[in-house]
Amino acid sequence: MLVGTRKGAFILTSDGTRTDWEVAGPHFGGWEMYHLKGSPALADRIYASQSTGWFGQLIQRSDDGGATWEPVGNEFRYEGVPGTHQWYDGTPHPWEFARVWHLEPSATDPDTLYAGVEDAALFKSDDGGAKWQELPALRSHGSGPFWQPGAGGMCLHTIVIDPRDANRLYVAISAAGVFRSDDGGESWRPINRGLHSEGIPDPDAEVGHCVHRIALHPSRPEVLFMQKHWDVMRSDDAGESWHEISGDLPTDFGFVIDVHAHEPDTIYVVPIKSDSEHYPPEGKLRVYRSRTGGDEWEPLTNGLPQSNCYVNVLRDAMAVDSLDPCGVYFGTTGGQVYASPDGGDTWAPIVRDLPAVLSVEVQTLP
Numbered sequence: 001m002l003v004g005t006r007k008g009a010f011i012l013t014s015d016g017t018r019t020d021w022e023v024a025g026p027h028f029g030g031w032e033m034y035h036l037k038g039s040p041a042l043a044d045r046i047y048a049s050q051s052t053g054w055f056g057q058l059i060q061r062s063d064d065g066g067a068t069w070e071p072v073g074n075e076f077r078y079e080g081v082p083g084t085h086q087w088y089d090g091t092p093h094p095w096e097f098a099r100v101w102h103l104e105p106s107a108t109d110p111d112t113l114y115a116g117v118e119d120a121a122l123f124k125s126d127d128g129g130a131k132w133q134e135l136p137a138l139r140s141h142g143s144g145p146f147w148q149p150g151a152g153g154m155c156l157h158t159i160v161i162d163p164r165d166a167n168r169l170y171v172a173i174s175a176a177g178v179f180r181s182d183d184g185g186e187s188w189r190p191i192n193r194g195l196h197s198e199g200i201p202d203p204d205a206e207v208g209h210c211v212h213r214i215a216l217h218p219s220r221p222e223v224l225f226m227q228k229h230w231d232v233m234r235s236d237d238a239g240e241s242w243h244e245i246s247g248d249l250p251t252d253f254g255f256v257i258d259v260h261a262h263e264p265d266t267i268y269v270v271p272i273k274s275d276s277e278h279y280p281p282e283g284k285l286r287v288y289r290s291r292t293g294g295d296e297w298e299p300l301t302n303g304l305p306q307s308n309c310y311v312n313v314l315r316d317a318m319a320v321d322s323l324d325p326c327g328v329y330f331g332t333t334g335g336q337v338y339a340s341p342d343g344g345d346t347w348a349p350i351v352r353d354l355p356a357v358l359s360v361e362v363q364t365l366p
Contacts, residue, residue, distance in 0.1 A: 042110035191239030245294025263274030303347030331357025
């Protein structure tokens with residue numbers, strides 16, 4: 001398990017029982033580690049996004065499972081799209097690079113990976129992160145000048161590669177919405193029909209929605225699930241249209257959403273009280289599971305604190321493994337990392353008192 005935190009990265013390892021865990025770290029102590037992701041194509045390769053306000057942004061790469069690291073290419077230059085985007089109050093603001101939020105390696109080529117950055121843009125590397133090139137068609141979309149930041153910044157925080165077609169890419173931007181490319185990033189279009197967001201000039205606008213996370217199951221990539229600023233949503237047509245599946249959740253605000261490794265209709269969310277109160281309702285930390293693809297949800301509480309718990313679970317801080325039974329993992333802003341080796345039925349903390357957890361990813365190694 002690869003855990004990025006506000007003050008370093010941690011690597012947690014276990015055998016297939018997922019009962020006892022070894023904790024290594026912190027790597028890069030004191031640095032904000034926004035995201036770590038292992039290469040599906042090369043077991044020991046890990047990419048990491050490292051950032052501080054003093055020294056800026058670095059991309060680190062390990063080719064030995066995190067034992068050693070080397071900084072790789074760290075120049076992210078916006079290309080071909082001059083001008084501005086909108087700021088919170090609607091005034092123009094120049095495009096400025098701040099940090100890398102998300103790294104998404106190719107499933108087949110260990111040297112190919114994508115980076116989603118703030119201000120919202122998509123970059124690609126074909127040489128293991130040594131050099132980066134923006135895919136400028138995304139910001140060139142006619143809506144680009146009207147994108148504006150969510151509370152956490154105007155970040156491209158989610159990248160999904162269709163497992164059946166590497167040229168089909170999905171990205172989610174806060175606060176612009178979801179965009180899809182069918183030609184490897186050469187062109188893009190918004191896919192937000194059916195989203196409704198109060199607080200923007202047109203609640204049903206083509207762009208402007210604050211999407212927090214999207215996920216899909218590899219066996220059924222045309223079905224997408226979304227946790228929006230408010231509302232849990234589903235699309236059955238590759239994002240062409242969306243419908244709400246919040247059902248009987250106690251609140252439909254949250255950040256994470258993920259799909260069971262072997263059951264494409266089993267999905268997980270962590271409801272948070274509201275957009276102004278970023279903690280679980282009633283101080284009870286509950287993961288909710290739907291086995292029906294949405295609408296009907298059950299709380300999963302066994303092993304999770306059910307009183308006086310006021311942590312948050314951020315958008316990249318949940319993951320599932322590929323074992324059977326499927327393991328589910330998440331980290332909190334209180335520094336706890338929880339694991340369920342049985343699809344959510346029971347939970348246990350692997351480690352407590354880490355810095356605030358920003359991201360959780362898992363790798364099943366041969």
